């Protein structure tokens with residue numbers, strides 16, 4: 102019983118979030134380990150980020166044949182994507198198919214946003230409370246909250262929004278009934294991956310679209326297309342090969358980075374390679390030369406090519422100038438891919454406002470006021486991004502050992518061991534948390550890897566009568582240092598003041614590179630090594646005695662050696 106006289110629902114494990122990670126974690130823990138398990142989901146349906154992000158043009162930038170689960174052959178046989186990149190609606194259809202197939206709905210509590218999760222040392226249990234007052238008690242808590250969840254969507258603090266006479270929306274919290282732009286003057290703020298996807302679609306029906314751009318973005322055509330029967334045949338015949346590739350390469354995508362360096366080829370050949378990569382489209386453009394991500398001079402060549410492409414598409418030279426006025430290194434911000442983004446600026450009903458030179462001062466009742474001008478608008482669309490990676494976790498009041506708050510522990514930036522656990526927060530697992538490759542990858546690959554790692558870990562604990570696991574302070578410290586070392590070897594480091602990877606989009610957020618930049622293949626090898634060595638770097642033990650934590654019998658409280666991090670790999 103709790104203070105209100107209500108019963109806590111008792112479970113072995115509880116999962117927060119019904120996106121790709123939460124759904125698969127439910128399958129792994131309930132169906133394969135036999136744990137009593139439930140999911141708490143804030144939305145009224147499954148899909149996580151895809152449930153909320155249903156803005157016009159929402160589409161994944163991972164290729165569809167790599168953006169599905171690979172754990173079940175039957176499921177792979179049964180599902181066929183219709184396009185090269187899956188659209189939001191088709192992704193939701195796919196996940197509903199999975200839910201049905203594995204009978205997941207009965208174990209999901211919808212409309213159950215988690216407010217708090219407190220670890221009870223006496224009981225070795227997590228006590229979890231939702232917004233609607235439900236209370237749960239579980240041994241293992243899995244935060245499958247995603248990196249860009251709905252709670253972390255950001256609307257910049259413009260004064261006057263409350264007085265705006267029209268309607269306004271954030272793309273990450275889009276109305277399910279849709280928005281009718283017909284005959285409307287629309288103002289769109291933000292030109293990240295989202296803004297670049299949505300502008301061309303909004304422009305098709307709005308009477309006028311005004312794009313307010315602060316920093317321009319590089320973008321490569323997606324070259325989206327329907328998938329024909331030849332491609333489906335290729336997939337059936339090469340499934341194992343594709344699976345192996347995406348699960349062992351750097352970024353989980355179904356392509357390999359070229360081994361060719363940019364200055365090893367003639368100018369003519371370089372141009373030809375860039376052209377081919379541009380025509381092929383998509384994220385693989387980044388990998389058309391091996392050194393684009395590592396060598397600034399090589400990167401400059403890619404920047405030059407991309408700017409020339411934009412100038413060749415955009416007919417108005419003033420607009421082209423504003424669209425090519427980038428001051429970030431290509432790839433240090435998440436590179437968007439698009440369908441007709443730059444072409445959209447050739448439409449008569451689309452204008453571009455440079456809010457870098459003339460910032461937005463306020464929202465006024467009839468629209469937007471910049472330093473130079475006022476714009477009359479009927480609808481505002483905020484494609485202004487997220488408090489990424491840490492936001493989804495810190496928006497929940499999480500308290501670990503001795504009531505210590507995660508918000509305090511992470512005040513100088515996130516610290517984790519493997520992006521999976523945090524010292525001081527026993528039995529709490531994060532899927533694709535800070536310190537894991539996550540957003541640098543095709544997300545499904547790290548999701549499956551994390552879910553299966555957690556499953557294996559909890560299976561090991563069950564078998565050995567262990568019910569307590571906590572990353573040590575030492576291993577966490579080492580992992581944080583290792584993360585810093587690997588990012589320093591890349592050009593990502595130039596994104597410190599530009600990129601949400603560093604938290605640079607949130608005033609006051611510590612500038613810490615949040616994802617792991619060492620590559621998915623390497624990361625997976627480290628995780629496997631840790632498991633093979635009976636979870637080196639974690640404290641493990643049994644805490645059934647109803648006492649506060651006692652140093653465990655099976656403790657492996659040793660620092661993870663440097664050798665584990667680097668030399669062996």
Ligand code: NAP
Pocket residue numbers: 160161162163249257290291292293294295296298313314315316317435456461484485486487540601606
């Ligand atoms: P984002 O990349 O953070 O972009 C936010 C945009 O809002 C930027 O253009 C930013 O300008 C602008 N902005 C923010 N505050 C502003 C202000 N005060 N005044 C003017 N402009 C302002 O967010 P996002 O586009 O939603 O994308 C976030 C991530 O979601 C992506 O990087 C990607 O990982 C994921 N995503 C994936 C897909 C996909 O799979 N296809 C699609 C969409 C999103 P500055 O650049 O000047 O800061």
